[in-house]
Amino acid sequence: MIRLFALALIAAFALAAPAQAQDALPQGFYGTFNGLGLAETMADGKVVEVKPRDFDVVIAKAADGGFTVTWKTTEYTIKPRRSRLDAADESVTFAKSDRPGLFSEKKAVDLAGGDPIYWARVSNNTLDIYRLALNEEGRHELAVWQRTLDGDQINLVFQRSGETSNARVVKGTLSRIKP
Amino acid sequence: MRVVLWLALLFVALLPAPARAQDAKLSEFAGTYQGSGVAEGRDNVFFTIVARDLDTTIRPKDGGFDVTWTTITQGTTRGQRVVRKSETVSFAPGGKPNVFRAATPVEPMAGQPYYWARISGRTLTVYAMTIAPNGAYELTSWARTLNGNGMDLTFRRLSDGEAVRTVRGKLIKIAP
Numbered sequence: 001m002i003r004l005f006a007l008a009l010i011a012a013f014a015l016a017a018p019a020q021a022q023d024a025l026p027q028g029f030y031g032t033f034n035g036l037g038l039a040e041t042m043a044d045g046k047v048v049e050v051k052p053r054d055f056d057v058v059i060a061k062a063a064d065g066g067f068t069v070t071w072k073t074t075e076y077t078i079k080p081r082r083s084r085l086d087a088a089d090e091s092v093t094f095a096k097s098d099r100p101g102l103f104s105e106k107k108a109v110d111l112a113g114g115d116p117i118y119w120a121r122v123s124n125n126t127l128d129i130y131r132l133a134l135n136e137e138g139r140h141e142l143a144v145w146q147r148t149l150d151g152d153q154i155n156l157v158f159q160r161s162g163e164t165s166n167a168r169v170v171k172g173t174l175s176r177i178k179p
Numbered sequence: 180m181r182v183v184l185w186l187a188l189l190f191v192a193l194l195p196a197p198a199r200a201q202d203a204k205l206s207e208f209a210g211t212y213q214g215s216g217v218a219e220g221r222d223n224v225f226f227t228i229v230a231r232d233l234d235t236t237i238r239p240k241d242g243g244f245d246v247t248w249t250t251i252t253q254g255t256t257r258g259q260r261v262v263r264k265s266e267t268v269s270f271a272p273g274g275k276p277n278v279f280r281a282a283t284p285v286e287p288m289a290g291q292p293y294y295w296a297r298i299s300g301r302t303l304t305v306y307a308m309t310i311a312p313n314g315a316y317e318l319t320s321w322a323r324t325l326n327g328n329g330m331d332l333t334f335r336r337l338s339d340g341e342a343v344r345t346v347r348g349k350l351i352k353i354a355p
Contacts, residue, residue, distance in 0.1 A: 097288040102314050104288045112273030112280035112295045117287060121314030130316060132308060138278035138297025140306065142316070142340065161340050 022101050022122045025059070025067050028149045029127060031179050033057045037156060037172015039075060048166070052076045055156065055174050057147075066095040066103060069120075069129065071145075092129070094120045112138065125149040139163035152176040202277050203301045203325055205244055210355050211236045212329055216348020218251065232263060233332055233348045235323065237303070243271040243279050246296075246305060248321065251334075251346065268305070270296050292319075301325045315339040328352060 034056045041049040054074040062068045072089040094103035101122050109115040116133035129145045141162035148155045158170035214233040236247045247267040270279035277298040285291035292307040302324040309317045318337045323330045326349075334346035 099288065099290075099312055099314075102288060102310070102312075108284070110274075110280070111293060112275070112278050114275075117293070117308075119288060119310060119314065123314075128314060130314070132316070134278070134295065136275055136278075137299060138273070138275070138295060138304075139299075140308075140318070142318070144340075159340065 022124070023096065024065055025122055025127060026125060026149060028125075028151075029059050029147075029154075030061060030067075031059065031176045033059075033154050033174035033176050035154075035156070035172050035174030037170050039158075039168060039170040042167040042169065051078075053170060053172065055172055057154070057174060062093050062095070064095060066093060066106075068093040092118045094118070135164050141165070201300060202298050203303070205239045205298065205303075207325060208237045208244070208298075208303050208323065208330075209239050210352045212350035213353050214329065214332065214348050214350030216332060216334075216346050218334075218344060218346040233346075233350055234265075235330070235332075235350060240269070241271070243269065243282060244296075245269045268294050270294070270305075317343075323350075 034054070037053050037055060039049075039051045039053050040047045041051075053076070056072040058068075058070045060068045060070075068091065070089070070091040072087060074085055074087045077084050077086070092105060095106045097104050097119075103120040103122070105118050109117050111117055111132065111134055114134070116131050119130050121128040121130075126146060126148045129147075131143045133141050133143075135141070139162070141160060141164040143158065143160045146157045146159075148157075152175060154174040156170070156172045156174060158168070160168040212233075212235045216233055232249055232251055234247075234249050236245075238245045245267060247265060250264045250266055251261060269282035271282040272278075273280040273295065279296040281294035285293055287293045287308065287310050290309065290312065292309045294305065294307050296303065296305045298304075302322050304320055304322040307319045309319075311317060316339060320333075320335050322333045322335075324333075329349065329351040332346070332348040332350055334344070334348075335342065336344045
């Protein structure tokens with residue numbers, strides 16, 4: 001009876017546990033992933049444009065419990081006589097910060113001078129990467145990539161907001177192609 | 180002759196870009212301002228910010244400026260009193276026309292606010308970005324637009340992209 005009560009207590013605590021900040025990226029995130037998604041551009045709260053996107057992401061271990069995320073996005077514009085591909089890539093190495101579950105670049109950045117600030121949050125099976133950047137006029141753009149691990153898949157939600165362009169939401173799924 | 184012309188063009192191209200002609204000069208914002216406003220929060224509670232609560236002083240200095248202002252925060256529980264806090268931040272030129280960086284470097288991952296400012300048209304906007312212990316960000320902005328006898332203020336606070344509070348007010352210039 002006591003054992004049953006203890007098990008019930010453990011189960012109750014496990015269910016009630018909120019998202020916990022973690023000091024390390026879960027092992028399942030490491031690898032090479034690719035996938036597809038849709039980018040929705042918003043204006044005045046309405047979707048005004050939808051474009052397909054390809055995603056390639058490589059997540060690798062870095063020194064002292066940190067990690068490097070390298071990603072490439074290819075966006076398709078499909079219009080008669082004006083179809084084109086736009087690709088962008090980024091690579092950021094995150095190191096542990098003094099706060100649990102938070103990671104940042106180890107270098108000093110000059111936001112007003114044009115450097116973006118990156119930071120990351122690891123919580124359960126979700127990795128959030130934030131980027132704050134300013135344009136030439138000092139207007140800001142905030143981007144968040146939320147990657148949630150589900151077995152060998154990553155569900156991606158990207159959100160861009162700020163003063164430089166229309167808000168954008170991208171949702172997609174990536175599958176592991178290499179460990 | 181052609182070489183001289185090319186060198187002159189290269190020299191002009193390498194000069195820092197000038198501030199846009201339509202933008203107000205920093206000196207136009209200098210002064211002490213006093214005013215009042217109305218705040219609107221996510222909780223749909225409206226409250227009036229009484230006179231003097233939006234005091235602002237702007238002093239140009241070494242190509243940048245010092246700004247002192249009052250921050251207004253309200254407790255989340257009904258009946259909690261409004262807390263007013265005065266703050267001064269020094270800004271230095273940011274390397275781009277009419278963009279300014281905080282004169283003192285900070286460590287955003289330690290929770291210190293990262294400030295920057297810009298002038299666009301008749302508006303001086305000061306921003307503060309803070310990273311919370313859980314990684315979420317809070318972005319606060321004070322947009323001060325020159326009008327005939329003072330400034331219109333729009334204060335906004337976003338938490339992880341969600342609007343938390345907006346204050347709109349009017350300030351009168353009481354001292355140069």
